Amino acid sequence: MSKISFISVTNTNLQNYLNKILINNQLDKETSLETIKRNPIFRINDNYLILDWNFFFIGFYYKLNSDLLSIYNKRIKKISYPDYKSIMSKKISEEIMFQYIIKKITPPLKNHISVVFDNQQQGFPDCYLRIGNKIYIIEFKDYDIEDKVLESYDVSLIKEKLDEKFVSKGVNQLVNFIKKFSVSEAFYDERIYGIKQKLEFIPLIVVSEDFFSLPSFENYLSKRFAEICTETDKKINGLVILSVNEILNFLMCKVDVNIFKLIHEYSKNKKNRILRKTSLFKFPDFKHKNEHGKENLGKLLIDIFKDFPVTDNPSIKNFINNRI
DSSP, X not given: OOOOEEEEOOOXXXXXXXXXXXXXXXXXXXXXXXXXXXXXXXXXXXXXXXXXXXXXXXXXXXXXXXXXXXXXXXXXOOOOHHHHHHHHIIIIIIIIIIHHHHHHHSOOOOTTEEEEEOOSOTTOOSXXXXXXXXXXXXXXXXXXXXXXXXXTTOHHHHHHHHIIIIIIIIIHHHHHHHHHOOGGXXXXXXXXGGOOSOXXXXXXXXXXXXXXXXXXXXXXXXXXXXXXXXXXXXXXXXXXXXXXXXXXXHHHBOOOSOHHHHHHHXXXXXXXXXXXXXXXXXXXXXXXXSOBOHHHHHHHHHHHHHHSOOTTSTHHHHHHHHHO
């Protein structure tokens, strides 16, 4: 579990939310890890103890999902969970959560930086981010694989599912965009015309589930990318798989480091080694860089609750009116 932290909260909306997920309310029952995941807060007087930050943010995401399903069923129409999940993967996971955290970690926009999210152009990635001559092509995938597939211990079946969910709909999208990319047609990035150095591409898949950023999965998908991407006239680095939680961990640490510099270094070094049979690389762990800072986390929480459409927050009405 991540480091336990105390925070003091004065924001009423945030207090109301925290009070709904207190482990205090579960202490008279049998407690399991699943219980802590759903109730990762312990209250002592007016202070809140965050038992695990990863559980807290994941719970926040699912709470938002659950509230919006209830609102959708009441105000729009009754739909099944799979249909709802498909809508929310696009409207919540990608258009709100993914875009939000990318904006949070992107350096201040200057003349040498451009960031464009899915602009409805055929084959355009979920995010195009250029920092100088380095172009980060990012796909976001909010997928899971059925337990029965993983528990089958059938490597061929697991690879088949990975190809279905992450290669045909992720790796291939990245490769096709890079292949077709032309500076003369990059109308969405007007500042690129002044770049004199050779452009460098860093392909990146951000996943909602930590499971898919495990070294073994990243290694398999990285090799598939290397097999499919055979471009020789462009400088293309190795594929990076990064989970939302890893980005959140970086945000929560008081680290004065540009995360994209780390991603670039990792991707560049990986390109030269990924075809080795024993290549199992783990993305650099940001959690050990520094202690979580109470002031930093408190401010981050308030910022997130102001920016996100949370239950009891007036902005949720704007979300319903504008998004659904």
